[in-house]
Amino acid sequence: MRYMATYDLMETIRNTNQWMGASALAVASYPAFSMFPNPALEWMAAWGEVTERSFSRMVTKPDWNIPPFVGSNGQDRIVVEEVVVKRDFGDLLHFRVQGRTEPKRKVLLVAPMSGHYATLLRSTVISLLPDCDLYITDWHNARDIPVSAGKFDIEDYTLYLVDFMRELGPDTHVIAVCQPAPLALAATAYLAEEDPDAQPRTLTLIGGPIDPSAAPTDVTDFGHSVTMGQLEEMMIQRVGFKYAGVGRMVYPGLLQLNSFISMNAETHMKAFQNQISSVMRGEAHEHDKHNKFYDEYLAVMDMPAEFYLSTVDRIFKEGEIAKNDFTVAGRHVDIGKITTVAVKTVEGSKDDISAPGQCIAALDLLTGLPDDKKASHLEDGAGHYGIFAGKSWRKNIRPLVLDFIDAHGETAAAPAPAKPKPAAKKNKAA
Structure with a gap:
């Protein structure tokens, strides 16, 4: 094919x-x-x-259409999207709230590259905007990327996240939803060794396949039931002349x-x-x-063939993240090197894509992180979509994530100022 x-x-x-x-x-x-x-x-x-x-x-990229919200002073706040970092395969997008001057939590929302646009997280974005200075990874449709832009696999994806985290600085809180959870964990570990000062303060992993073998689903069963050769033959196609990415190999x-x-x-x-x-x-x-x-x-996007195939091979089949055996540009990324970034996992009890057990496996890999910087939450009755965009997210999970961010935010991370010593009493005889 x-x-x-x-x-x-x-x-x-x-x-x-x-x-x-x-x-x-x-x-x-x-x-x-x-x-x-x-x-x-x-x-x-x-x-x-x-x-x-x-x-x-099916061939239309949805608009964000973020509605205004009422600020703390009762005025409507208009939201404007602006590109902070522009790259071939994805941009770092900022939701700038006009007229807002008070500081808010700086949050990087890592959207999945799994067939849908980042706008799949529109409701998540809307729910976070009143309380956060929000950024998101806006991945591009592979059919519109010229072949001259080169390849894009999970190592390139990880390095994109590294660059975005460096751009935002160390006071950032990262929330990775579903597919990018293992790669966001790897990007944080990469920074822990290469650029510790650029690490985010917190990392929240929502419904991600850190260890797909921990709780098999139809998705994991499919990954193990076919060979990589069969997968490439059945799923990979070459973009036609209608689009700018003509000739690029993609998973449509x-x-x-x-x-x-x-x-x-x-x-x-x-x-x-x-x-x-x-x-x-x-x-x-x-x-x-x-x-x-x-x-x-129904609005779907093509994925670069090398990204899709490397995800199936290295994340699902070989379990490189689960085994702490992931490499980027030939260098081992040791998740145990994360020692200061607080990490929280979120799972849904009825998640049929990333079943409970797959995401929480991240905490066992964080051998260098103190227990007081680890947290997990299992949302009873929630499916995959519900844990980041449904009623369970709005009523239960979102408040817990914001509390976690606050508990490990800038104030919590900064050392307590030393108490001034009491002034020495003067000698009465002096």
């Missing part, structure tokens, strides 16, 4: 379905048909509307989306059937629950 033809075939199928949806909506919406109401035409128009919207979202986002949907096919099918019915009855609207979720869920 490593050919442009297969990549273009998938894009052709997507494009055709988008066209069919738009055509069905246009034909069924002719004013003349309204003289004789016909349920079949109403269903056809509703199907066309939902289909055209769904397939068009459309393939990843197919995998996501197949895991819960019945649930997704029912959701779209219900949405078509809602459109027919005139009950659906632009920002209803279905559109809000699927506009983001």
Whole structure:
């Protein structure tokens, strides 16, 4: 499948379905048909509307659309996105809050590169902005990156995180969500040896596969059931002439989306059937629950082939992070060298992607870190999405993470000032 033809075939199928949806909506919406109401035409128009919207979202990068929030003085705070560090495969993005002068916790939110854009964490960003000076890793779609930019594997990803942490300085608190958790841990360990003064103050790992073998899931089982040769043959394709990354080897986002949907096919099918019915009855609207979720869920991006393959091989198959055997540019990254960065893990009891046990394994690797700088939390009843963006995140996990940051923040990290010695009493005879 490593050919442009297969990549273009998938894009052709997507494009055709988008066209069919738009055509069905246009034909069924002719004013003349309204003289004789016909349920079949109403269903056809509703199907066309939902289909055209769904397939068009698959190649569109969502906007952040961060709404203003009310500041401590009662005024609306406008949020502006600005690029702090621009790189070929991803930028460091800052959410600047206009008019805010009081210092806030400086937080780097590390978004996953797993088929979706960083905007998947929009609700996480919105929930953190009132209390944090927030930065995020904004990864680029590999299909839009020219071949001349070179490769990008998990070692390059780790070095990007190292550079972003250095840019933000040592008063930073890092929160890594899902896929980047093991690499954020490795980046922190890299800094512990190479540039200790640039280490963040805290590192929070949420639902990440630090040790995938600790609690097997369908994701880990798939990684062990195929060889790397089979995986490369089945999953890797070459970008076609339609995009700037023509010729680049990628793991297509459309393939990843197919995998996501197949895991819960019945649930997704029912959701779209219900949405078509809602459109027919005139009950659906632009920002209803279905559109809000699927506009983001269906927006997928291609991953560089070397990043996808090295993730499966080195994180899942070989377990290099779990064995503390990870290397970057030929140099061993020893997680035990982390001695000052407070680390917290968060897991969900119903997480079917990174099951409980996979993330907390990070604490056992931190042999040089005192126990009072380690923490963990298992959220009962929460699934994978819920631990960073759902109700469990908003009500329980977010407050715990902010408390952890405060407990190990700048004030906690600074040594207590020495108490002044009492002045010597004067001799009365003097």
